[in-house]
Amino acid sequence: MKKQNRAEGTPAQMTAPAAPMAPKPRKKHKHLVRILIALGVVLALLVLFVVPKLFQKPVYPSVNVAAAIKGNVQTSLDTSGIVKSEEVKTYFSPVNATIQELNVREGDPVSEGDKLVVFDLTDLEDKNKEAELQQAASQYGYQDSVQKSREGSADLNDAKANLDTLDQQIREKKDEITRIQDAMNADAIEFQQELEDWKNEQQQAAQSTPVPTATPDPADPNATPVPTPVPTQSPASEMPTYTADAKLQARLESANSELAELQAKKSEYEAKKSSAEASILTGNAASQLKANNELTKLSGLSVEELLEKGREGISADFSGVVTKVSAQQGGPTTQGGELFTISSNKDVVLEINVSKYDLEKIAVGQKAVITMVGKEYTGEVTRINRMASVNEKGTPVVAAEVKFDNPDENIYLGVEAKVSVQGDSAENVVLVPAEAINTGTDGTFCYVVVDGKIAKRMVTTGISSDEYIEVKEGINEGDQVITSVTVNMQEGMQVNPVDENAGAAGAAGAGTDAAQADAAGAVQE
Numbered sequence: 224m225k226k227q228n229r230a231e232g233t234p235a236q237m238t239a240p241a242a243p244m245a246p247k248p249r250k251k252h253k254h255l256v257r258i259l260i261a262l263g264v265v266l267a268l269l270v271l272f273v274v275p276k277l278f279q280k281p282v283y284p285s286v287n288v289a290a291a292i293k294g295n296v297q298t299s300l301d302t303s304g305i306v307k308s309e310e311v312k313t314y315f316s317p318v319n320a321t322i323q324e325l326n327v328r329e330g331d332p333v334s335e336g337d338k339l340v341v342f343d344l345t346d347l348e349d350k351n352k353e354a355e356l357q358q359a360a361s362q363y364g365y366q367d368s369v370q371k372s373r374e375g376s377a378d379l380n381d382a383k384a385n386l387d388t389l390d391q392q393i394r395e396k397k398d399e400i401t402r403i404q405d406a407m408n409a410d411a412i413e414f415q416q417e418l419e420d421w422k423n424e425q426q427q428a429a430q431s432t433p434v435p436t437a438t439p440d441p442a443d444p445n446a447t448p449v450p451t452p453v454p455t456q457s458p459a460s461e462m463p464t465y466t467a468d469a470k471l472q473a474r475l476e477s478a479n480s481e482l483a484e485l486q487a488k489k490s491e492y493e494a495k496k497s498s499a500e501a502s503i504l505t506g507n508a509a510s511q512l513k514a515n516n517e518l519t520k521l522s523g524l525s526v527e528e529l530l531e532k533g534r535e536g537i538s539a540d541f542s543g544v545v546t547k548v549s550a551q552q553g554g555p556t557t558q559g560g561e562l563f564t565i566s567s568n569k570d571v572v573l574e575i576n577v578s579k580y581d582l583e584k585i586a587v588g589q590k591a592v593i594t595m596v597g598k599e600y601t602g603e604v605t606r607i608n609r610m611a612s613v614n615e616k617g618t619p620v621v622a623a624e625v626k627f628d629n630p631d632e633n634i635y636l637g638v639e640a641k642v643s644v645q646g647d648s649a650e651n652v653v654l655v656p657a658e659a660i661n662t663g664t665d666g667t668f669c670y671v672v673v674d675g676k677i678a679k680r681m682v683t684t685g686i687s688s689d690e691y692i693e694v695k696e697g698i699n700e701g702d703q704v705i706t707s708v709t710v711n712m713q714e715g716m717q718v719n720p721v722d723e724n725a726g727a728a729g730a731a732g733a734g735t736d737a738a739q740a741d742a743a744g745a746v747q748e
Contacts, residue, residue, distance in 0.1 A: 287707035288672055288720040291655050291698050296686050298646035300584040304575035304625070306595065306638050308566035312540060313547075314340075316556040317532040320347055325552035327563055332632075333539045340537035340550070340562060347533055348526050361519035365512050368504060375502030382496035389489045396482045403475045410468055421462055543567040544636055568634045571627050573602065573642055576620035579611075584646050591625045595640035601628040604644060647686050654691040659704040660684060669698055670705040670712060672720040677705070679714050 324341035327333065504512065547564040550556055573593055577585055591602040606624040614620050625642055627634070659669050660682070669680050682697030698704065703720055705712070 283675070283717045283719045285719040285721050286672070286677075286705050286712075287723045288703040289656050289659065289706050289723055291653055291694065291700055291702045291704055293651055293700050294654050294691070295648065295650045296652065296654055296688050296691050296693050297648035298584050298686050298688060300577070300581050300644040300646065301641070301689070302575050302577070302581075302644075303639055303641045304573045306634065306636055306640055307572055307574050308543065308546075308568065308636055309570045309572055309626070310541065310543070310567035311546070311564060313564045314537055314562045316342075316537075316550075316558060316560045316562055318342060318344070318347055318529050319556070319558050320344055320533055321555050322550055322552055325548075325550055327545045327548060329545055329548050331545045332543070332568070333545060333565060334542045335539055337539045338536055339539060342533045342536060342556075344530060344533045347529060352526065358519050361516050365516040368512055369509075371502045372504040372509070375499040377499075378495055379499035379503065382492045382499060385492045386489060386496065389485055389492065393482065393485045393489065396478060396485060400475065400478045400482065403471055403478060407468065407471050407475065410471070418462070537562060539565060541565070541567055542569060546636065566636055568632070568636060569630055571630050571634055571636070572605065572624040573627070573640055575623050575625065575642060576614060577607075577623055578618065578620055582621060585623060585644055586646075589644050589646060591642050591644045593625065593627065593640055593642045595638060596633065596635065598633060600630065602626055602642070603628065649686045649693055652685065652693045652695075653698055653700055655694055655698060655704045656706050657687065657690055657692050658706045658708075660692050660694075661708055669694075670708055671698070672703045672705060672718060675717055675720070677712055677714055677716045677718055 320342040322340060323343040325339070326337075327339045333339065543565045545563055546566045548562075550560075550562040556562065585604060585607065587604050587607055589604045591604060593600040593602050602625045604623060605626040608622040611619040611621050625644065655669065661668055661670070665681070667682050667684055669682050671678050671680055680697045680702075683695045685693035685695050687693065703722075705720075706723060
């Protein structure tokens, strides 16, 4: 063996065939087996993981769908409000007295006819005697003011009538004086003209008088010439003098005197008018006096009447709950002072606030179901306010009232209660889940699945409830409407519909979860 091993290393022996070379093929066979095994493993992996995927159907996004159905639907407004009484009465004390007994506390139920207050009448007589005197004084004062007002009204009417007559007479007298003065002025103008004419005559006469000349004596040339006398003319007329017309002057003096008398009378009646106006009561003043007098009458009832009212005390006029107590047992109370308040528990309403979005769901006359303290009551909408108010959140709301049909002793005033107002209804109509209705810029629509693909249907909706909405046009019974809408949905998209009513929504896998996560971004009605 040692020689054989040494020979194996020579070149000559490597090229020549020899028997000891037989084990060599066994090693190549083992290597091939290993390769084949590796290839088999790879092929098995391909068969297990790759080949099935080549023949697997494609996976599409899953969407929740529901079949459109036919049924009945009714709108309703579910909200809550506060129970309040429609009949509330506050009781006041009829007398000035001390409260001897006060048989009520806030929250106590009372029945019609229950005696709730008893008065101590010891000091009542003296106090009401004073009230009687005040009543008499007020009545006399009121009557005096009314009488003076009536007299002032008569004086005012008389003064107005006389002033109108005096104004007319004064105007006429002034016109008469003006005419007399005009006549006297005319006489003066005429005299002035006569005076001017006389002056002109005097000037003309002076200019036409000849100058005297001296004539010498022919017998004695030396003698002084003797002036030739000028023939004398007729004497000039005397200067006229003005004499006022005595009759006109007398008439003027009489007219001025009469005018002064008329003006004096006018001043007298004007003073009378002012005094009358001051004594007349205006409408408001007369109403105030009358009201004060009535108040005094109320506070000044006779001692017998007050004592009788005091003995009667205060009893409940109707059954209800005492909601406020202002008086105190043993304490004093004045006439007209507030004692307590009773609210009826037989005539009650639920006051609710409605937002602008729910106004179309409510109307006067609609029936309602009220739930309070685990008990149901029927009711009816009786009032909807026509003016909104702002609530504590700053949102405008409209107040409405739902009247209880059958209130009982279990009613609690001031407690919150739930109400469901029943609105319009429709029968045997096509209905889809409310979440299947969407709105867009082009109107209201639904997504439906037809042959595994998404299709968009424009719809016309009708009555709706919390769960379903009536579809008048666009959807037929049995159509699969998509209830899990996402912003990525497009018409023609291939999807895997999952009927949510069949309980398969939870097995839809990651695709369904993704669709539900995207649904929050959809624009829905």
